[in-house]
Amino acid sequence: MTVCAEIAEEDTVQQPPEMKVDRRTFLSAVGVGAIGAMSHEDRAEELEHYMIHRLDDSVPPAADGEEAALLELYEAQEVRAPRGTGSLFMPNGREFEPMPAKPTLEDFFRLRFNPATHVLQSATHALETDQPESTIIACLLHDVVLNLIKVDHGWWGAQLVEPYVDEKVSWGIRYHAPLRFYPDDTVGYEYPEMYNRIFGEDYVPEPYIREAAEFAQSHRWYMEARMITVNDTYGFQEGMQVSLDPFIDIIGRNFKQPKEGLGYDNSASAHMWRTIANPNRPL
Numbered sequence: 001m002t003v004c005a006e007i008a009e010e011d012t013v014q015q016p017p018e019m020k021v022d023r024r025t026f027l028s029a030v031g032v033g034a035i036g037a038m039s040h041e042d043r044a045e046e047l048e049h050y051m052i053h054r055l056d057d058s059v060p061p062a063a064d065g066e067e068a069a070l071l072e073l074y075e076a077q078e079v080r081a082p083r084g085t086g087s088l089f090m091p092n093g094r095e096f097e098p099m100p101a102k103p104t105l106e107d108f109f110r111l112r113f114n115p116a117t118h119v120l121q122s123a124t125h126a127l128e129t130d131q132p133e134s135t136i137i138a139c140l141l142h143d144v145v146l147n148l149i150k151v152d153h154g155w156w157g158a159q160l161v162e163p164y165v166d167e168k169v170s171w172g173i174r175y176h177a178p179l180r181f182y183p184d185d186t187v188g189y190e191y192p193e194m195y196n197r198i199f200g201e202d203y204v205p206e207p208y209i210r211e212a213a214e215f216a217q218s219h220r221w222y223m224e225a226r227m228i229t230v231n232d233t234y235g236f237q238e239g240m241q242v243s244l245d246p247f248i249d250i251i252g253r254n255f256k257q258p259k260e261g262l263g264y265d266n267s268a269s270a271h272m273w274r275t276i277a278n279p280n281r282p283l
């Protein structure tokens with residue numbers, strides 16, 4: 001029996017605690033009109049982002065300054081950023097702490113991704129159930145790109161980390177996004193009940209998502225992506241405290257930290273790290 005199969009058996013016995021999402025609260029947060037105009041994929045994305053934000057919002061935000069004033073102005077004008085805008089680029093009153101000259105992944109977690117509750121909870125579940133380090137690091141990184149951009153986040157997220165991780169890790173991150181819409185009994189991954197309740201039973205993923213999922217399902221690395229979706233369901237636990245500390249050594253072994261600092265190593269995704277480091281740059 002493989003490690004994944006063993007984990008799957010356990011997972012089918014103990015299902016993750018599910019975050020309670022009130023339909024009306026969700027609809028009013030997003031806007032009923034906006035929901036009505038969304039495709040099914042957009043609604044599913046919106047729900048996941050809403051849940052991730054609710055987890056992070058339990059930590060008191062740093063408010064004040066120019067951003068807070070801008071936020072008030074935006075709210076008064078009812079201006080909405082496009083839904084695919086990354087969290088760091090939303091007007092939310094947050095001040096950006098200065099980054100070190102040669103930032104590490106840990107610096108990004110503490111100064112930009114913080115509190116990163118969802119990915120830390122997902123990775124904590126992978127760690128506590130003795131899953132391989134490749135899965136743990138993939139879970140830790142699988143949604144951090146949402147700080148930059150939310151549209152097609154599996155693809156963007158894979159590109160962000162591709163130069164620094166094992167090929168299977170970035171592959172898994174790319175395909176976790178389409179695969180989460182497709183159940184897999186062999187590992188105890190069910191279609192999220194939340195999607196049925198909020199979006200109805202008639203949801204059919206767009207062809208490009210279905211095709212990507214089918215490609216992944218027949219690929220020899222399928223489980224790299226599938227286990228991210230399994231651990232993903234353990235990443236929405238209100239009140240569960242998590243920390244980056246248990247992952248420092250795992251990051252050291254599985255993430256090739258460039259000596260020049262992330263963003264300054266001329267890799268294929270260095271510009272993405274610089275953008276995350278400097279959201280206030282005008283051009």
Ligand SMILES: [Fe+2]
Binds near residue numbers: 143153176177
């Ligand atoms: Fe995701």
Ligand SMILES: [Fe+2]
Binds near residue numbers: 118142143232235
């Ligand atoms: Fe996730």
